[in-house]
Structure formats: structure tokens, C-alpha cells
Amino acid sequence: xxxxxxxxxxxxxxxxxxxxxxxxxxxxxxxxxxxxxxxxxxxxxxxxxxxxxxxxxxxxxxxxxxxxxxxxxxxxxxxxxxxxxxxxxxxxxxxxxxxxxxxxxxxxxxxxxxxxxxxxxxxxxxxxxxxxxxxxxxxxxxxxxxxxxxxxxxxxxxxxxxxxxxxxxxxxxxxxxxxxxxxxxxxxxxxxxxxxxxxxxxxxxxxxxxxxxxxxxxxxxxxxxxxxxxxxxxxxxxxxxxxxxxxxxxxxxxxxxxxxxxxxxxxxxxxxxxxxxxxxxxxxxxxxxxxxxxxxxxxxxxxxxxxxxxxxxxxxxxxxxxxxxxxxxxxxxxxxxxxxxxxxxxxxxxxxxxxxxxxxxxxxxxxxxxxxxxxxxxxxxxxx
Numbered sequence: 001x002x003x004x005x006x007x008x009x010x011x012x013x014x015x016x017x018x019x020x021x022x023x024x025x026x027x028x029x030x031x032x033x034x035x036x037x038x039x040x041x042x043x044x045x046x047x048x049x050x051x052x053x054x055x056x057x058x059x060x061x062x063x064x065x066x067x068x069x070x071x072x073x074x075x076x077x078x079x080x081x082x083x084x085x086x087x088x089x090x091x092x093x094x095x096x097x098x099x100x101x102x103x104x105x106x107x108x109x110x111x112x113x114x115x116x117x118x119x120x121x122x123x124x125x126x127x128x129x130x131x132x133x134x135x136x137x138x139x140x141x142x143x144x145x146x147x148x149x150x151x152x153x154x155x156x157x158x159x160x161x162x163x164x165x166x167x168x169x170x171x172x173x174x175x176x177x178x179x180x181x182x183x184x185x186x187x188x189x190x191x192x193x194x195x196x197x198x199x200x201x202x203x204x205x206x207x208x209x210x211x212x213x214x215x216x217x218x219x220x221x222x223x224x225x226x227x228x229x230x231x232x233x234x235x236x237x238x239x240x241x242x243x244x245x246x247x248x249x250x251x252x253x254x255x256x257x258x259x260x261x262x263x264x265x266x267x268x269x270x271x272x273x274x275x276x277x278x279x280x281x282x283x284x285x286x287x288x289x290x291x292x293x294x295x296x297x298x299x300x301x302x303x304x305x306x307x308x309x310x311x312x313x314x315x316x317x318x319x320x321x322x323x324x325x326x327x328x329x330x331x332x333x334x335x336x337x338x339x340x341x342x343x344x345x346x347x348x349x350x351x352x353x354x355x356x357x358x359x360x361x362x363x364x365x366x367x368x369x370x371x372x373x374x375x376x377x378x379x380x381x382x383x384x
Contacts, residue, residue, distance in 0.1 A: 007112045007136040009054070009083060010144030015123055019112035021136030022087060023104030027144075029151035030054045030080035032132035033318070034121045036297030040364020041100070045082065045109075046073040048163040048206030049274065049316045051248035052154060054132045056083035056117045056124075064088035066096025067103040073208040073363060077104065078163065078248070081134040082111035083120065110136040128292040129154075129318060154318070155290060159249030160257065160275070163206040164227040171202075171212040171222040198240040198380045201225050205247030205257065205275045210363035215243065218373040220380075228256055231263040241269040241380040244276025246359065251278035251288045251319050258282040265353045269383050271376040272355035274317055277346065280355045284348075286325035291342070294318035295357075298365035301338040302358060304345070310338065313358035314365025320357070321346070352379050 007021035011032060034056045035044055041062050044050070062084040082104060091099045104111050112134060124130060133139075133148040199221045202212065207224070215222050223237065227247075234242070242264050261283035264270060272280050278288050295315040303310045320342040323333050335345030335356065347354040354376075360369035 005136055007110070007134065008139055008141060008144045009112060009115060009120070010133045010141060010148050011123065012131040012145070012148045013123075013127055014145055016141045016145065017112075017115045017120060019083075019115035021110065022101040022113055023082065023111035023136070024108045025136050026108065026110045027133065027135035027137050027139055027147070028054070028080040028110060029131070029133045029147055031154045031318075032056065032120070032124060032130045033294060033296055034058055034117070034124055035316070036299060037314075037364060038298070040298065042067050042071045043073050043208075043210075043364045044316075045077045045079055047208055047246075047316055048074050048078045049246050049248050050079045051159045051163050051206065052157065053079055053248075054081040054083065054134050055079045056115075056120050057085075058117055058121050060117075061086045061088055063091060063100035065093035066091030067098045067100055068093075068095045069097060070095070073210060074163070077107050077109050079109060082109060083115055083117055083134070084111070084113055085115065085117045087113035110134060112136070124293050129294060155250050156253050157249045158253040160205050160227050160247045160254050163248060165204040165224050166226065168226070168229070169224050171216060171224055173213065173216060196381065197221055198377065198384065199223075200241040200243055200380065201234055201237055201239045202243040202245060203227060203229065203257070203260070203276075205245045205254075205279070207245035207247070208359070208361060208363060210361040211245060211273070214361045214370065214373045219377045227254070229260070231260050234260070234264065239268065240384050241271070241376065243376075244270065244272035244279050244355070246274035246276065246316070248275075250290075251275055251282065254279070265348065265351050269352040269376070269379045270355075271372075271379070273361075274357060274359060277355035277357045278319060278321060280346065280353060281321040281326060284326065284329040284331055286329050286331070287322050288319045289322065291318055291320050295337065295339075298362075300358060302335050302344045303338050304335050306334055311368035312366045313344075313360075313369055314362045315358045317357060352383050354379075
């Protein structure tokens, strides 16, 4: 009989949870957060916005459809560690190429099964996102709590530099293929748009692959630039527009990106999502603040204040923009989160600049907001 490997999750406030270890053997520290999505665990695991975080899924069973390389949103899992209530004993899907435990073990990510993720979620909702330690080694409860408390935390941390592209590259769908969404041989993806194509640059703050796929689909040729690319290097490429991606960490800690974006918004059409929205916020001279437990899931309701339309969106962020400061610095707040009224979108009064706090590429998640990519194309066309 194979011995079960026990493990522990300890929060800085003293809460301790025991479970069965899977994935890699090891001990890590990070910020404990939760995600309310019912599916899409592989896309979530590989989202660079989760860099530095210990993630709990509120959906009870995880791993039932395995892992497929076509569904990766970055080269490898980005979470520090993973928590599930019920790890599926089988992976049943025709696209599956690997089980979730094997995948996490191969990438060195420790995980726990059999923990009460709903109880963990309730603690995080009451007390906020916590410093945490997860171990699948022989670690005492007391030692795990001590390590959690000693971790310096997420605020002030520049994780963008750890996940951004190391060099400039052209997005090439042959290099980064995806499997079209089909049912019984019928492709559900609408025919590829064939508008005039525009060349843009994307500043990679920790982007997901599907963002670039949607940009390409909607008529853009995209060069991906590292986050620390100087303004002069952007101008030398003579793009028709600039895209700002999602990313991890504290948006206030990447001042070099703030300066770059501030220099670009007066000269190029700009579209930002998630961290990109926060970079525009700082570039305008406004600030961001840490949310109590963040927005992470594929069921976040967002209302457009200009149209009255409500969309269900996919989100992954722990910081929000200051509404009052934005409105005093040339921005119009266009969208709010209906759960807590935080800023979910903005546009500039004078420049062709807009951004959203959620993920319109929806991988995973609903596709309500995919037309934002077409909106960006129209904006670039008008200003070309």
C-alpha cells in the first residue's frame, strides 16, 4: 500500500489546514487567495497574474478533465501552490494529455487535496487575503505559521519583472497554436475577421496567450515587448497602437512602466486590461489600493455606466483604481463592479485611451466582453 503524503496550509492569523499532498514535494510561502470559477483550472494555474500566490479553488472537484498543452496561458504554472477539495481520481477527456498531479509535479508546484476550501474561502473573505505557507514536507503547524508570518507580503513587490518577456518577439499563431472550440466537428468560433490589419506593440506585464490570439483574430499584427522597454524603443517601431496586458504583483511598484505609459498615451491609441488598466491609472497621476480579498473568478458582474449594459466577466486582480483621483485627472470611469462598486473601466476625456480591469479574452470565462478587441481596432483605424 502506498503511503499518503500529508501536507499543511498555514495562514498568518494561525489558521491551519491539513490535507493530502500531491504534485511536487516542497514548502512555499505566498499570498493565499481563492478563485470561484467552476472550470478552467489549467488556464487559471498558468495565468501569470497568479505569480506569487497560493490558490484555492472553490469548485469542489478539480482535475477531472486532465491537462492539455493547448490550454496553457503561459509556458508553465504560475501559482506558488494549489489547493483543492476533491482531486479527481481520473482524467477523462479526449484532449487530455496528462493528469493534474503529474503536471504539477513536473513543474515543481506543491499542492494539497482534501482540504476544506470553502472554509478557507470564508476566512479569506472575512480577514482578507493572507500571508500563507503551504508544505508537502514534514513541517509542523507552528513552523508553517512562523514561515507564513515571516513572508514580506505582496504590497510593494515587483513581480512583473519576473514574468515579462525576456526579449521582443512577434506573436505567431504557428508558434503558439490553439485548438478551435468545436462540438461534434462544428466549429463554434465565428469566421476570422478580415479588416485592415494594424501593427501594434503589446507591453507584456505578464500576459496570457489568449490575449494575443484575440488581438490577432481582430486584425492586429502584434510585437510583444518586455515591460522595461524604453519609450524611445517603442517609438522607433512606429506602431499604430499600444496594448497593455495583465500581470501580477503591486501595480504601484512598477514605476518604470508608469513613466513609459505616461509618455505614450498622448501619442498612440492605447488599450489596457487588468494590470494595464492600473498602469494607465498611475500614468494619469491617480493611485491604486489593495482590495480586501480581490476579484478572482469567471462570474463577476460589471455594469457599463454609459450604456447600462451588464456583462459577466472573468477577473483576476487584487488591486483597484481610485475613482475620485481618476475623475480629477482627465479620466471618465465607464464601468463598475456591481458587487462592490470598484472601478472596472475607464476612458480618457481627450486621448484615444481606454482600459478595463477584467479579462475580455475570457480564458477561462464568459465571452461577453470580446467585442472590446474590435472596439480597439476601430479606435486604431480612426487614428491611423
